[in-house]
Amino acid sequence: MGITERKEREKLEMRQLIIKGAMDMFLEEGFDKTTIRKIAQRIEYSPATIYLYFKNKDELFYAVHEEAFQIFRDYLYHVGKDIADPMDRLHMMGKAYINFAYENQELYDLMFILRAPMQSLVECGTDEWDEGHKAYDLLKRTVQECINNGYFPYKDVDHISFMIFSSMHGMTSLAIRERWKMYPEEAIPSMMEESMHLVMDMLRK
Amino acid sequence: MGITERKEREKLEMRQLIIKGAMDMFLEEGFDKTTIRKIAQRIEYSPATIYLYFKNKDELFYAVHEEAFQIFRDYLYHVGKDIADPMDRLHMMGKAYINFAYENQELYDLMFILRAPMQSLVECGTDEWDEGHKAYDLLKRTVQECINNGYFPYKDVDHISFMIFSSMHGMTSLAIRERWKMYPEEAIPSMMEESMHLVMDMLRK
DNA sequence: TATTTTACTAAACATTGTTTAGTAAAAATT
DNA sequence: AATTTTTACTAAACAATGTTTAGTAAAATA
Numbered sequence: 001m002g003i004t005e006r007k008e009r010e011k012l013e014m015r016q017l018i019i020k021g022a023m024d025m026f027l028e029e030g031f032d033k034t035t036i037r038k039i040a041q042r043i044e045y046s047p048a049t050i051y052l053y054f055k056n057k058d059e060l061f062y063a064v065h066e067e068a069f070q071i072f073r074d075y076l077y078h079v080g081k082d083i084a085d086p087m088d089r090l091h092m093m094g095k096a097y098i099n100f101a102y103e104n105q106e107l108y109d110l111m112f113i114l115r116a117p118m119q120s121l122v123e124c125g126t127d128e129w130d131e132g133h134k135a136y137d138l139l140k141r142t143v144q145e146c147i148n149n150g151y152f153p154y155k156d157v158d159h160i161s162f163m164i165f166s167s168m169h170g171m172t173s174l175a176i177r178e179r180w181k182m183y184p185e186e187a188i189p190s191m192m193e194e195s196m197h198l199v200m201d202m203l204r205k
Numbered sequence: 206m207g208i209t210e211r212k213e214r215e216k217l218e219m220r221q222l223i224i225k226g227a228m229d230m231f232l233e234e235g236f237d238k239t240t241i242r243k244i245a246q247r248i249e250y251s252p253a254t255i256y257l258y259f260k261n262k263d264e265l266f267y268a269v270h271e272e273a274f275q276i277f278r279d280y281l282y283h284v285g286k287d288i289a290d291p292m293d294r295l296h297m298m299g300k301a302y303i304n305f306a307y308e309n310q311e312l313y314d315l316m317f318i319l320r321a322p323m324q325s326l327v328e329c330g331t332d333e334w335d336e337g338h339k340a341y342d343l344l345k346r347t348v349q350e351c352i353n354n355g356y357f358p359y360k361d362v363d364h365i366s367f368m369i370f371s372s373m374h375g376m377t378s379l380a381i382r383e384r385w386k387m388y389p390e391e392a393i394p395s396m397m398e399e400s401m402h403l404v405m406d407m408l409r410k
Numbered sequence: 411t412a413t414t415t416t417a418c419t420a421a422a423c424a425t426t427g428t429t430t431a432g433t434a435a436a437a438a439t440t
Numbered sequence: 441a442a443t444t445t446t447t448a449c450t451a452a453a454c455a456a457t458g459t460t461t462a463g464t465a466a467a468a469t470a
Contacts, residue, residue: 036458046419057458113318118383129386136387154403163400167368170375178323181334182341195368202407241427251450262427
């Protein structure tokens with residue numbers, strides 16, 4: 001039956017249209033100012049229509065958060081894929097991580113700080129955060145390679161990955177939420193980079 | 206003139222009453238559910254009264270955030286004050302930091318994650334985050350002592366402090382905002398503690 | 411052609427933060 | 441002591457939000 005197929009396709013396209021509208025508004029104006037009403041207006045539908053495609057705002061923002069992760073992982077993978085030495089790769093990916101977070105603060109916020117997407121997971125009953133797992137696995141695999149190549153005096157891939165992720169996220173999220181007022185704003189990017197070097201240097205034997 | 210003095214005192218007491226109401230509500234129900242109306246109801250005044258003592262919600266939350274920092278700094282200072290060796294002190298303070306964040310998630314969120322208090326700083330024209338400076342100085346002084354005692358192979362007190370604060374905040378804020386779904390929830394506290402040990406161990410020669 | 415289903419919307423609802431206009435009591439002034 | 445001014449407060453309104461309800465015109469099916 002061709003009609004049901006077309007309808008299903010249209011349903012997905014409509015979902016995508018809403019997600020794109022939300023994402024654009026998000027990038028232009030940030031989370032607080034991205035309202036259901038304004039998204040609806042931008043795509044020229046009524047606010048109620050959005051609720052035919054998403055259970056609530058959290059679920060819509062979960063979908064946007066998935067898109068953001070796609071971009072993020074592609075970027076990190078692209079940066080690392082041609083670097084043979086795992087330590088060099090880890091280093092470059094760390095640099096890229098900081099860079100991505102600083103240049104795409106709204107996206108990063110949505111991915112790692114805002115409650116909305118995780119709230120949606122809870123509401124759906126699922127507790128599996130697929131995007132988080134995939135990104136973290138990319139880190140863990142690289143760390144494991146470094147361990148295998150004998151770069152670290154430590155062997156526990158989980159503790160090392162946990163620590164690396166934490167320090168990267170700490171730096172960037174403190175910057176995004178404006179908690180680095182102890183340093184002049186211009187100094188923050190270089191402080192983050194130096195701090196990242198410090199972590200990488202400390203990790204080696 | 207005794208009347209003006211009494212009035213000034215009453216003004217301060219009223220402010221304190223509002224702050225306490227907000228803090229209690231905050232601790233019981235979290236940020237999202239702490240509304241001006243409910244705070245007003247709790248202290249048995251009208252919502253409009255709150256606006257006679259605070260410019261807006263951000264400013265009220267800045268005041269609550271100051272109280273939180275008071276508690277936080279007292280706790281950290283108390284933990285460290287009797288430990289002579291700066292490295293041991295740093296270690297214990299790290300442990301206390303994680304503990305405080307995990308046991309007082311709403312307060313920690315207000316201090317280091319929520320936009321509201323920093324927003325208030327911006328609106329007031331000031332860009333000096335007094336509470337942040339004081340807490341960070343406590344860390345820096347301890348790090349400086351460690352450097353002086355030759356515990357670290359690194360000398361830059363700012364880079365080291367930046368890195369330590371980042372990794373502690375990274376762990377705790379990812380936990381609070383539910384981004385550690387790669388590990389079972391029961392494992393998070395021990396992962397944070399182990400990760401903190403790792404940082405402390407790495408820092409040493 | 412008649413009926414059912416689909417895709418959509420206008421309007422309403424309940425909650426927010428915040429402002430405005432007014433009032434009774436307290437303080438100052440005469 | 442009487443009058444005026446100031447203070448401390450509030451009821452009610454406003455504007456913006458997420459979300460739901462009741463209804464409608466078009467499309468699909470019978």
